[in-house]
Amino acid sequence: MQSVICLFGAFIAAAVFHPGSCVETVIGLYGETIEVPCNNGTNKPDGLIFTKWKYVKDDGSPGDLLVKQAQKDEATVSATDGYKSRVSIAANSSLLIVQGSLADQRVFTCMVVSLTNLEEYSVEVKVHKKPSAPVIKNNAKELENGKLTQLGECVVENANPPADLIWMKNNQPLVDDGKTIIITSTITKDPVTGLSSTSSRLQYTARKEDVESQFTCTAKHVTGPDQVSEAETFPIHYPTEKVSLQVVSQSPIREGDDVTLKCQADGNPPPTSFSFNIKGKKVTVTDKDVYTLTGVTRADSGIYKCSLLDNDVMESTQFVTVSFLDVSLTPTGKVLKKLGENVTVSLEKNASSEAKVTWTKDNRKLDKLPDFSKLTYSDAGLYVCDVSIEGIKRSLSFELTVEGTPRITSLTKHRSNDGKHKVLTCEAEGSPKPDVQWSVNGTNDEMSYVRGKATFKLTVVPTKNLTVSCLVTNKHGDDAKEISVFSLFEEDTSKREKNEDGAEQAKVIVGVLVGLIVVAALVGLTYWLYIKKTRQGSWKTGEKEAGTSEESKKLEENNHKADV
Template sequence: MGAPGTGILHPGLILLLLLGLGMQAQAMSTVTAMVGETVTLSCEADTKGGLSLVSWRMKFNESDIEQLISFSAADNMVIIKEIPGYADRINITKEFSLIISNVGIQDEKIFYCFTLVGINIVETPVSLKVYKIPSNPVIVEPAAFLKEGEQQQVGVCVVSSSYPVADVTWHHEPLDRDSSALVTEYEVTTDEKGYYTTRSTLRYSSKRENRKVSFYCKATYFEGQDKQVSKDSLPVTLFVHYKTSKVSLLVNPAQDIEEGTNVTLLCAGDGYPPPDKFIFSKNGVDKSRNTNQYELTDVTQEDTGEYTCSQQDNPDIKDAVNITVHYLTLTMNPNGDISKMVGENLTMECIPESSGTVDVTLTKRNKVYPNPFMVDSLQYMHSGTYTCLAKIKEVKEMKREKTVIVRVEGMPRINKLTKKVVDNVKVISCVVEGFPKPIVQWSINGTSPRDEPVKDKRSQWNHRITVKPSENITVTCTAINPHGQDQDTVNLTAMRFEEPLDASLEQDPLDSNKKSDSSKGNDQAKVIVGVIVGLLIAAVIAGVVYWLYKKKSPTSKTKTNERGTADEIKKINKGDNNHTSGSSAV
């Protein structure tokens, strides 16, 4: 194939083309190309058997067909016609296909391939379709929000630089695409290059139930002859604004409101955006405006009443609640710690005041007493801390508590003064009662031994001393407090003598164990041994006396003298024995 050239086709060829001798038409084929690509248009004519000429022409309009390029087999030469916009972009291959580079939308035309083989002319039409991928769809001019019941512009979907015109559709959730509330408007324009820009405007009439709606648009276009492609825009979410139709008044705490607590009233409307300006009132009197919250601090029973909140823009929309401030006060009569003397009377009472039903209990050391509690003659056992507890049934955990300390006072009294022998010593115990606590003083024949406090029991106190008397003594226990004194005495024998029984004193009241019994047994054994030793000594003395007497008397005596001497000895022995027994006490 020769080098391309320029000029006009051979005159004979033109004549043949004009005459159209033996012209045959082939079916039209379609080729698709994207803007900027290089496309090849194939010539389907039979080129065997004496090809003379190949010519590519282009249909500019319905009546004008312009030759672009031709090939003469006789000259082996390609001739390109100087047509603006094509001369430098077209060429022909050895298979006689037409090549067009840098395809643009202006190339979307019908091209014809004419071949002359012998005397037969074959026409092969090829339709070139050009497409341009558009920009991504974008929603511009979006609405800030939607108003209930008003048809508003949601936004404008823009798809630019497309060829051919892109199809734009709107999609949204949770609405139906065919909803009658939707209205779309389209506007298509072209730029200087012939590309299309599509603007689709969506209008929508929202409802309260929508709350919020998400919109996006989709651009659908062609890529190739039979290939459809789409692109989605970023979504736009719009909230539906609607007026308040209902107001709710919330109270925190919702119940069991007691004096001294803080109460918060919160008003809310069902509109969107949520309203924040309300009027709070109590029993019809305004308390607060321009807020959605009202605080009651350190409430009292005077805060009880009906509270109302209403929308400031529409006072007819309101809600009301009744607030009851529960109170509970408790006093005790007598009110405060008291002191009473033994034998006096006392009336104690718990007095509650409340907004509901009250349960009252009076206790001392977990023992329940009647309310009021009356005593005709106070004793020391009535001393102690009395507690009143009041609970209101209508309010959980609401209670009050008061305490009164009762002190029963009296002069000292010695309840017991006892003695016993323990481990070869004598223990004296003095049990005293009285209040204030008596001071206990001991005295032994005018001296003061060391006191050994043992045990306290309520209003009684136990004191003791330990002595080991070598002679008979008198022990005195004296108890003293601001109301007077009491005194008692006990006589003790020396440790070598047994204590005589005394019906007025308690013998060995503190110990009844085996150790005490053992001590008592040891004392009895000592007495028995002493008696035996005394009898032996008396017998020895009697024998000595009798021997002395016999030594001084004549050898031969009458029976009468002998008998008299025997009686005298018996009297002496008897007298000695009685003396010895009298001096053997421990």
């Protein structure tokens, strides 16, 4: 890689100016071939005789390098020093110098001789060398909070020109302020190669927040790009300012649990020994920061403390609550009662916090417990009481059985859908489940027993009018009831009503109505004949229809009786 820079009148491109002449500047890379141009390639005028390269020696005297005759293909090397084996000429008359070094930083002149003219073109050569990657050495083992300490030394080697070093913290440059940040840089040159090494020492006043800070060193050089060292972190030492006590056990803490107390301090390095105050009793732990209470009880609830081993004033406090729940239920287990008796249910609880109580009956949630002052068969069932606080749950139960003498609540009949049978239904209450006996034979179609209520069904085919009884019994007693059942054949010969009870009632009503009509007709006929006879007698004698007031009154009474 090389760069050609020149000054032409008003056009400036980072040139090096020599009064009265134009001197080009070529930048070559260390260790590589340096190409020095001869008038930028415009160096073959008409009548060219030869091209010659020469240079200025270290002592200021001129020295020849080589000559290239126009009519010859090869150049003649005239140098007798270190350039003898390192120089050659290119087709465009450029001087080629292999294995460039800092010794090649000098002025080289190209002389072009023709039949009519002689021209010289001077070129200054500069050699650049990219530095090695920056490395942070002599690192501090730790930094102390608030104390100015040498953090480390950043070094880059073998550069030309020397590299610039910049210290960075978390990718932000550090600026020397002469107090909390002091940066000292030095440059040394290798006496053999002439290459430069740069070192930079950083003195830094750390803070506690720097425990996570990353420090790097950036090397800037004209050859670019920037090179960055590996990041370094440093432990920051500072005294303890705060102690913290933590309860690391699972919450809530219940009786029987193990409870671990952990004491932490913000100092660095952190303390390794602590004192625990276990409800007034001091316990010391060494090389650890925890203390475990095994199988705690409700009596272990209270205030716990921890502190530094050598400083009881710097302490932390925690209140530990051990949750507990005591529950008793009366009654429990199996409870047998008779119909109409009462049961008193008592629930007692003792808990570390407000307890929640729920009741279920036969797995169905109850809004509240029923009133057991007068038991019914429907009160029977399995009652479960769940009492809970956070993390603890207790379940208690009792199974209530209500027994009593069976009682028939209903005895009915109806015709089957096909009209060929009579179905009798006997419903009863009782516990234990009652047995049934019918006074006639039939088919027991169906039986159910739910919550003290039994339903029995019997299908019969009556060939004559019957009186059927239903008898229900259990160990406490019995009950019976009768019902009239008419023959299916008798019903078929008469006009069917919708049901037997309706037909019988209709017959009675019709009979009564007919009797009343007949009686009324007879009374009316008798009254008419009496009146007629009385009037006919008066007419025969020719007497006036007259009588005493007593006779008239008696006549009216007779007439009134006849109307009834």
